[in-house]
Amino acid sequence: MSTLDAQLMANWMADLHGVIDVNAKMLTDLDRQIGDADHGSNMARGMKAVAALDAGNFDSAAAYLKKVGMTLVSTVGGAAGPLYGTFLLRFASALPADGELTANQFAVALSAGIDGVKARGKAEEGDKTLVDTLEPALRAFEEAASGGSDLADSLSAAASAAAEGRDATIPLIARKGRASYLGDRSRDHQDPGATSMAMVIESAARTLS
Numbered sequence: 001m002s003t004l005d006a007q008l009m010a011n012w013m014a015d016l017h018g019v020i021d022v023n024a025k026m027l028t029d030l031d032r033q034i035g036d037a038d039h040g041s042n043m044a045r046g047m048k049a050v051a052a053l054d055a056g057n058f059d060s061a062a063a064y065l066k067k068v069g070m071t072l073v074s075t076v077g078g079a080a081g082p083l084y085g086t087f088l089l090r091f092a093s094a095l096p097a098d099g100e101l102t103a104n105q106f107a108v109a110l111s112a113g114i115d116g117v118k119a120r121g122k123a124e125e126g127d128k129t130l131v132d133t134l135e136p137a138l139r140a141f142e143e144a145a146s147g148g149s150d151l152a153d154s155l156s157a158a159a160s161a162a163a164e165g166r167d168a169t170i171p172l173i174a175r176k177g178r179a180s181y182l183g184d185r186s187r188d189h190q191d192p193g194a195t196s197m198a199m200v201i202e203s204a205a206r207t208l209s
């Protein structure tokens with residue numbers, strides 16, 4: 001079982017920090033193809049600031065994650081900062097104050113985070129954004145959880161679906177964000193935001209259960 005506290009969420013963010021660092025150059029290279037070549041460096045800067053937060057200073061998972069969200073808004077910049085910040089703020093707001101983290105609670109929080117991202121970015125699935133990672137992940141998670149899977153197995157299903165959603169952005173033509181200025185030339189490139197968001201879900205699967 002996973003006790004729902006700041007340390008659990010800090011474990012998630014610490015894992016993600018490592019993954020983003022290792023993949024920062026790859027993320028920036030993806031962004032160079034259809035954006036402005038800064039997604040990896042922006043995310044690495046944001047996660048470095050997040051890593052400097054001390055989970056011991058927060059009395060709940062939600063309080064810690066809200067600070068993470070605000071930290072990303074103020075440090076990541078570009079389009080990703082507000083989107084990631086909104087995702088985590090809305091995710092955090094939907095979490096219970098304490099207890100054990102259950103599959104149902106995670107589904108509710110993930111759904112709230114996605115609603116926030118879609119409202120903020122005015123993006124829907126198929127627009128070649130991080131929503132293309134999040135929506136399949138949520139569907140897979142809910143399908144697994146409603147079939148009786150526990151948090152760990154539901155997260156595993158979500159991580160697989162997130163990776164598939166990320167890969168499915170390759171043939172899409174971007175309809176939102178800087179990449180949309182390229183029109184047809186955005187085709188055949190993997191979306192950087194969908195790529196980093198898949199890392200978020202995969203990291204959750206490694207750390208939250």
Ligand SMILES: [Mg+2]
Pocket residue numbers: 031035036037038039078
């Ligand atoms: Mg960029």
